[in-house]
Amino acid sequence: xxxxxxxxxxxxxQPEYCKGxxxxxxxxxxxxxxxxxxxxxxxxxxxxxxxLDNCNGCSLCIQACPExxxxxxxxxRPCVGDDFELEDPAKLFGERQVANHxxxxxxxxxxxxxxxxxxxxxxxxxxxxxxxxxxxRHVFGYPITPSTEGAELMAKILPKLNGSFVQAVSEVAAVNxxxxxxxxxxxxxxxxxxxxxxxxxxxxxxxxxAEVPGVFINIMRxxxxxxxxxxxxxDIKLACRGxxxxxxxxxxxxxxxxxxxxxxxxxxxxxxxxxxxxxVILGDGYLGQMTGIVKLPATLRRPGLPAWAVxxxxxxxxxxxxxxxxxxxxxxxxxxxLNIKYAExxxxxxxxxxxRCEDAEMLVVxxxxxxxxxxxxxxxxxxxxxxxxxxxxxxxWPFPIDALLPVLPTVRQLIVVEASPGQLExxxxxxxxHAGIAPPPIDHVxxxxxxxxxxxxxxxxxxxxxxxxx
Amino acid sequence: MSTETSTAPASPxxxxxxxxxxxxxxHPTWCPGCGDFAIxxxxxxxxxxLQYPQESIVTFAGIGCSSRxxxxxxxxxxHYIHGRSLPFAAAxxxxxxxxxxxxxxxDGDGFSIGGNHLTHAARKNTNMTYVIMDNxxxxxxxxxxxxxxxxxxxxxxxxxxxxxxPINPMRTLLNSGATFxxxxxxxxxxxxxxxxxxxxxxxxxxxxxILSECVEFYDGAFDAAVPRKGGAFQTIELRKNDGTxxxxxxxxxxxxxxxxxxxxxxxxxxxxxxxxVKRPTKNELEAGLVARAREKTKNASDLDLLKGAFARMx
Ligand SMILES: Cc1ncc(C[n+]2csc(CCOP(=O)(O)OP(=O)(O)O)c2C)c(N)n1
Ligand code: SF4
Ligand code: SF4
Ligand code: SF4
Ligand SMILES: [Mg+2]
Numbered sequence: 001x002x003x004x005x006x007x008x009x010x011x012x013x014q015p016e017y018c019k020g021x022x023x024x025x026x027x028x029x030x031x032x033x034x035x036x037x038x039x040x041x042x043x044x045x046x047x048x049x050x051x052l053d054n055c056n057g058c059s060l061c062i063q064a065c066p067e068x069x070x071x072x073x074x075x076x077r078p079c080v081g082d083d084f085e086l087e088d089p090a091k092l093f094g095e096r097q098v099a100n101h102x103x104x105x106x107x108x109x110x111x112x113x114x115x116x117x118x119x120x121x122x123x124x125x126x127x128x129x130x131x132x133x134x135x136x137r138h139v140f141g142y143p144i145t146p147s148t149e150g151a152e153l154m155a156k157i158l159p160k161l162n163g164s165f166v167q168a169v170s171e172v173a174a175v176n177x178x179x180x181x182x183x184x185x186x187x188x189x190x191x192x193x194x195x196x197x198x199x200x201x202x203x204x205x206x207x208x209x210a211e212v213p214g215v216f217i218n219i220m221r222x223x224x225x226x227x228x229x230x231x232x233x234x235d236i237k238l239a240c241r242g243x244x245x246x247x248x249x250x251x252x253x254x255x256x257x258x259x260x261x262x263x264x265x266x267x268x269x270x271x272x273x274x275x276x277x278x279x280v281i282l283g284d285g286y287l288g289q290m291t292g293i294v295k296l297p298a299t300l301r302r303p304g305l306p307a308w309a310v311x312x313x314x315x316x317x318x319x320x321x322x323x324x325x326x327x328x329x330x331x332x333x334x335x336x337x338l339n340i341k342y343a344e345x346x347x348x349x350x351x352x353x354x355x356r357c358e359d360a361e362m363l364v365v366x367x368x369x370x371x372x373x374x375x376x377x378x379x380x381x382x383x384x385x386x387x388x389x390x391x392x393x394x395x396x397w398p399f400p401i402d403a404l405l406p407v408l409p410t411v412r413q414l415i416v417v418e419a420s421p422g423q424l425e426x427x428x429x430x431x432x433x434h435a436g437i438a439p440p441p442i443d444h445v446x447x448x449x450x451x452x453x454x455x456x457x458x459x460x461x462x463x464x465x466x467x468x469x470x
Numbered sequence: 471m472s473t474e475t476s477t478a479p480a481s482p483x484x485x486x487x488x489x490x491x492x493x494x495x496x497h498p499t500w501c502p503g504c505g506d507f508a509i510x511x512x513x514x515x516x517x518x519x520l521q522y523p524q525e526s527i528v529t530f531a532g533i534g535c536s537s538r539x540x541x542x543x544x545x546x547x548x549h550y551i552h553g554r555s556l557p558f559a560a561a562x563x564x565x566x567x568x569x570x571x572x573x574x575x576x577d578g579d580g581f582s583i584g585g586n587h588l589t590h591a592a593r594k595n596t597n598m599t600y601v602i603m604d605n606x607x608x609x610x611x612x613x614x615x616x617x618x619x620x621x622x623x624x625x626x627x628x629x630x631x632x633x634x635x636p637i638n639p640m641r642t643l644l645n646s647g648a649t650f651x652x653x654x655x656x657x658x659x660x661x662x663x664x665x666x667x668x669x670x671x672x673x674x675x676x677x678x679x680i681l682s683e684c685v686e687f688y689d690g691a692f693d694a695a696v697p698r699k700g701g702a703f704q705t706i707e708l709r710k711n712d713g714t715x716x717x718x719x720x721x722x723x724x725x726x727x728x729x730x731x732x733x734x735x736x737x738x739x740x741x742x743x744x745x746x747v748k749r750p751t752k753n754e755l756e757a758g759l760v761a762r763a764r765e766k767t768k769n770a771s772d773l774d775l776l777k778g779a780f781a782r783m784x
Contacts, residue, residue: 142583143608143611143614143627144611145610145611145612148611148612148614148626151627152614152626152627152629155626155627155628155629156629159630165627167614167615167627167628169582169583169585169617170553170582170583171583195551195552225551226533226549226551
């Protein structure tokens with residue numbers, strides 16, 4: 001019946017390469033192809049079945065098949081049977097060029113800075129200068145009070161330093177610019193404030209997934225929603241527990257003076273590259289605007305180039321940065337890898353500042369600007385003869401539990417002072433709980449809505465407990 | 471899209487005629503001399519003319535100096551997220567097709583962070599009036615570059631002068647699919663009133679861009695269109711369809727190509743109605759969809775309809 005000749009070979013199909021689109025069935029004028037009724041165990045798809053008795057080798061089905069290795073001429077079949085194998089691209093095209101080249105890490109270098117007189121700077125400016133000294137030359141942002149001045153200073157200075165500030169169309173655009181620049185291996189920064197930080201969370205999750213460094217300065221303002229432009233600390237939960245979707249964490253640094261704004265921003269870049277992860281700096285609106293004496297460090301960093309950077313040259317050609325991992329086992333592996341990284345950060349990067357904690361019975365816990373009021377209250381309480389101390393977390397994630405635990409034995413009352421309805425306290429309680437410690441009683445002084453806890457309120461609380469407990 | 475269960479609040483027995491007095495709420499907080507005052511006054515005037523029931527007026531806005539509008543108007547309203555007022559306002563319009571939605575905002579709010587929302591509210595022809603108060607600068611955040619700031623404009627984020635090509639608002643709005651597009655100037659009370667009133671009476675997505683000077687951060691931005699300051703305020707003469715030969719020289723607002731040509735004129739360009747066509751509104755299309763679907767149900771109860779749907783899912 002069949003009149004197919006060797007010049008017009010019949011088609012053959014390796015079932016694994018058929019996606020069951022059925023285009024061949026439409027194409028065949030002799031009804032040789034029917035929809036398959038069995039699922040192929042390798043692909044989970046339903047390949048068509050060929051009945052070639054009537055086939056005349058017209059090859060219309062082969063032209064219709066969109067799969068490169070789908071329906072093919074029998075003559076093209078390398079060998080018959082189950083041992084069919086795809087041609088190895090390396091044999092067809094020679095060795096992959098990119099495999100020959102691999103970049104090494106170009107390390108950072110440090111240049112001494114000539115000594116200069118201390119400066120009087122507001123917090124946002126101090127952070128900007130910290131970033132410049134860390135070698136950051138790429139800043140992206142969208143204006144938002146009370147953070148914009150940092151970006152504005154960058155816009156003025158960066159062109160002279162061969163860098164650039166780009167005003168994005170929104171915070172959503174800004175965070176993706178961070179991803180782009182960070183992926184290229186260059187230190188980059190954004191200044192924002194609470195509503196803008198909310199918009200950046202999606203991108204931060206992608207950056208963490210793809211292991212892209214970048215420094216986010218969030219000068220927190222009153223919320224929720226539009227709130228106001230007064231100082232608050234109510235983004236602690238976002239930064240510590242809510243960096244977008246998925247298994248995400250980032251180092252969260254909480255400066256409390258302009259000097260620390262400079263130092264921690266500078267260090268944030270090194271940490272961000274060390275761990276290939278974003279770093280978040282949380283300041284409050286008051287700290288952003290407050291001026292203080294700032295001393296410059298002794299060195300200036302010239303950033304190197306990490307081997308993983310997507311740096312657009314031959315040596316970096318094989319680099320790929322992305323957060324997608326379709327294979328479940330791959331994604332589980334990536335999460336395990338991230339978890340190891342988070343554990344390393346937790347083990348090595350906890351930071352805190354302890355003031356008069358050696359014998360403290362009343363231990364105040366506070367960060368950012370409220371820590372300054374708390375310090376004043378502790379000093380005043382000491383003047384009253386009360387053994388008060390201040391525990392100031394500098395990293396909020398990881399919470400510096402290792403430094404807190406040794407202090408606790410003398411402590412009779414913990415007082416958490418914050419401009420949020422308990423977000424710092426929650427971090428502390430969680431850390432205590434993970435450490436398996438039953439803490440001393442915990443009370444708090446909380447203000448919000450753009451107001452900060454006052455020294456007098458904190459002192460009153462301390463003195464009240466002193467009276468109750470003695 | 472209204473549901474069976476929602477109950478409308480009782481209207482007051484007597485409606486006072488709308489006047490500036492009944493429409494004013496808070497005292498405006500803009501800087502003395504800000505163009506936005508004039509736009510607010512024109513809005514009062516237009517509402518006085520239209521005499522909608524006061525409880526059916528919605529004054530809505532995003533974030534910016536211009537977006538403070540709702541505070542100053544005694545109507546329903548809201549002051550929402552920067553750049554997101556349009557989806558919110560669209561939902562009001564679709565949820566309550568009987569109310570009159572006026573949305574206000576700045577050039578940053580509408581063309582930068584809210585740009586994509588503008589395109590989609592417009593292409594869907596959602597019934598509302600959108601007034602863009604364009605000062606070519608970010609006012610509220612104190613002088614950063616906006617998408618309409620001209621090249622060379624010195625702002626705090628472009629201290630040596632803006633370098634990115636600004637958008638052309640009229641071209642952007644025409645391209646968005648808005649069915650009424652007009653342009654005016656805050657120094658021209660009569661013209662603004664006419665434009666805003668026509669926009670309000672238009673059924674569909676109507677938008678008016680009003681050049682409104684920010685005296686604080688972009689003084690003199692629109693002087694080229696202020697005759698008092700040596701500029702020229704040139705208006706668009708609309709076609710009268712009177713059959714005369716000079717009429718062919720007048721602008722046909724249904725002619726999109728002609729509208730784009732007008733939009734391309736050299737600064738400060740012309741003012742008036744660039745484009746006006748009739749196209750089914752999203753509100754009408756949604757209502758039609760619901761009506762057709764309801765017709766098939768033959769007034770069965772919600773419970774029976776849901777039971778039927780669930781049965782088919784088993
Ligand atoms: C998500 C978010 N980002 C940034 C801001 C800060 N912000 C408030 S108004 C504004 C721009 C104002 O410019 P425009 O829309 O032109 O209004 P104008 O003040 O000029 O009338 C910005 C960036 C914000 N409120 N929310
Ligand atoms: S070669 Fe032609 S006749 Fe044979 S199966 Fe394909 S389409 Fe049908
Ligand atoms: S056209 Fe190719 S892929 Fe599609 S069903 Fe036929 S053989 Fe399979
Ligand atoms: S800053 Fe500019 S736009 Fe804002 S109120 Fe003042 S003059 Fe008007
Ligand atoms: Mg503006």
